[in-house]
Amino acid sequence: MLTNVDLSREVAKAEFKRLKGDADLKLADLQRQVKALGIPVIVVFEGWSASGKGTLINELILPLDPRGFTVHSASGPTEEEAFYPFLWRFWKRTPTRGRLAIFDRSWNRRVVTGRVEGQVKGKQLLQAFEDIRSFERQLTDDGVVIVKCFLHISKQEQKRRFDTLRENVATAWRVTKADLRQHRRYTEYLAVAEDMLTETDTDCAPWTVVEAHDRRFATLKTFVTVIDALERGVAAAGRKSGEPPASAAQPVPAINAFKTTALDHIDLSLSLTAEEYADRLKMAQTKLRELEHQIYRRRVPVVIAYEGWDAGGKGGNIRRLTQNLDPRGYEVVPVAAPNDIEKAHHYLWRFWAQLPKAGHIAIFDRTWYGRVLVERVEGFCTETQWRRAYREITAMEQQLVHFGTVLLKFWLHIDPDEQLRRFQQRQEMTHKQWKITDEDWRNREKLDQYRDAVEEMLHRTTTPYAPWTIVESNCKWYARVKVLETVCEAIHQRLG
């Protein structure tokens, strides 16, 4: 969830002032509703040293009634606390109904710091992840609203902040040896944090990654995240008791404006010349043919998943991928709307059934991600169902990877202008007219909704074991070569 995150996001001062005022009022109002409804709330802040957790927590509590919340700082178990199981001190601090408990670092320390320092490993680590999921699930089953924010900054930004602090005698003490150790081992911590986010991102207690380079952006994003979670908690409590919400919805900064984006900073100008294309395509295709035989001999299964915008170029891309392959070694699985038999099963059933045998390649033209894309946007499944699906999908992918599968996921990205150009071209050229339907135009009208769904999908399902590759596809040549070379590299890596 930390890969592909655009850390450059900012909010201008004037806009911040305007939005923050609304958010303060909204938050104060929600705190009163939460109290009236007896909803316990937990807000967790994790993130890098010097990412601004302290400042942010101060901002968050300012609009709140101080009688209704407690801030807990978890700097590591005290000598006393080490005499109890690790969740003990957090269980004790779970809030009374109607109150907020705000945690500056939390139980997740155990699977980050504890892991890097070598105290928690192997089976213990798996067990700790399970204990954490069980803890959070028990609380949310009991009506607790859990909000989890991870404040993310780059290594460079962390260095800049440490340097600034250390230049001044008055603040130099704030940079501890542990902070500097974390900085030196940034890459290691990054991998471990990524693992923690993946393993503990659940439908009942999802993570929000907060881009924290710009404090105004980080503050607003945190506010809208908390507001959104509380509003949904209040609505759920209302549904349960059959009462209408305690107050009319006030306008709040739309949460979508602050959602993590992986697509905004994609460079769609990337392209290849005809000559480059011809050379690299041929080279990669030849290489892949060799690898195809090796994976057969070594019995390695390969799954290649294609998703992307309509007219993103999936068909042509897949054709170039398979052009030179031995047809006995691969299969292309086209995925359309489910048929009657498929509808009569779990939505993942048809994909399980079409997994490749060890030693073979399965190429999915559209995938199981339909659940969180078209089914979400078109309302073919409920919100509960698509929210649950992120974890169901990553669980399936984890099982494939544990089995030894090389799993690649490609998002073929084009911009709306390019899409329009291709749509129009399709309508004009007789031999391409079959490719464009009314549905394509209808989908295009919902571009914003689809874009939100795509961003959330890319964010929540980019796992250490199965990351997304975003393929810049305005230039089809570039896209085809990138996919081919990525596939070759991944298989090459896997074969060692």
Next chain:
Amino acid sequence: MLTNVDLSREVAKAEFKRLKGDADLKLADLQRQVKALGIPVIVVFEGWSASGKGTLINELILPLDPRGFTVHSASGPTEEEAFYPFLWRFWKRTPTRGRLAIFDRSWNRRVVTGRVEGQVKGKQLLQAFEDIRSFERQLTDDGVVIVKCFLHISKQEQKRRFDTLRENVATAWRVTKADLRQHRRYTEYLAVAEDMLTETDTDCAPWTVVEAHDRRFATLKTFVTVIDALERGVAAAGRKSGEPPASAAQPVPAINAFKTTALDHIDLSLSLTAEEYADRLKMAQTKLRELEHQIYRRRVPVVIAYEGWDAGGKGGNIRRLTQNLDPRGYEVVPVAAPNDIEKAHHYLWRFWAQLPKAGHIAIFDRTWYGRVLVERVEGFCTETQWRRAYREITAMEQQLVHFGTVLLKFWLHIDPDEQLRRFQQRQEMTHKQWKITDEDWRNREKLDQYRDAVEEMLHRTTTPYAPWTIVESNCKWYARVKVLETVCEAIHQRLG
């Protein structure tokens, strides 16, 4: 879940005939409802070789419309199936909505046979348990009803059956080398099966242990288990669609009559003479005092949980346990109805908060099991909540044991006559009158409901890491010495 199971249970021929006829009709009717409502059903049979799975599956399908079910026999992955992740072949076989899939052995093989044969271990094993739970949860979240039966026979009974089969040339082939290997390693398989049951017994897909010495009993128990699960599935589907159940409830063999019992075969005549009592009490108390100092030095936490019938003798028992202890090393935690602050938290919160520090003993006079006893029977929590609680509780206990806690759970068992005698005595003796209230008499009227709750609790929460000890308490002397000696032995074991 396999400990303390009374395998001697039987059903007489005449009664079987009568009940079986009703059950057949009921099952056929439910199959029609399930089909009409589009509920997919999975019935899993696991258990010992020669426990009668095949025969039982034959019985089960006789009353069913053959167009509505499929029987899958999972004797281990074929060469072909081994080329896929282990859940693949089961995902493929998940039933269409409205159909039944019956599995003769299942995905659980991986964590039993696979584990004993050393193919699955360490992290892989934990991962496999998680994959199984995730698989079952995904299916039940999607509306599948999962029924899981484990057919249990003793080593002796297994031998008897193998011998019978081998005596006859016509049947000798049915006893395979693998069967005989399982028989020789019965104890090892037992421990591994117990682990599997504990790790995969969830609120969405609970296990039923079927006592399989008597085929009539096993058959009826399986029938009522399947009927009960289908009825609840039909009711849930009805609630969802807002429709009344498709047909009026017909009388079925009460499921309670077939529930696994740990209490029925407890020998309550066990007793001690005054002299034996005095000797053994003193010896154990002295021993425990020594151990108390050792656990302090070694920083081992000890949790002793008391549950039992009203007037079961908890108070006197705890007094004898602590009589000779250093008061700085232990604490008795009396558990009454939760106060306002406690009610404003998760029900486990107050117990987490009162856990002993490493090196100390906490003795709970009544415990977290109130959730599945008094709260269940008196309706202080919903059925969803108490069904969920078994796993929540075992998760907590597992965390304690992983931390190094010695955890002991005692059920102080007396029979209803003895309880009545003690109640009357309390009313007659002035200095004991405070001990008896109207509530005690009211609870006594609900003895059957309490007994069902107690049996289910003992069954579902007897885990390899935290088993229940049932204490025969008609003779208080015997009970006190048994608890003391059990505690000494467990601490002694732990200190090594």
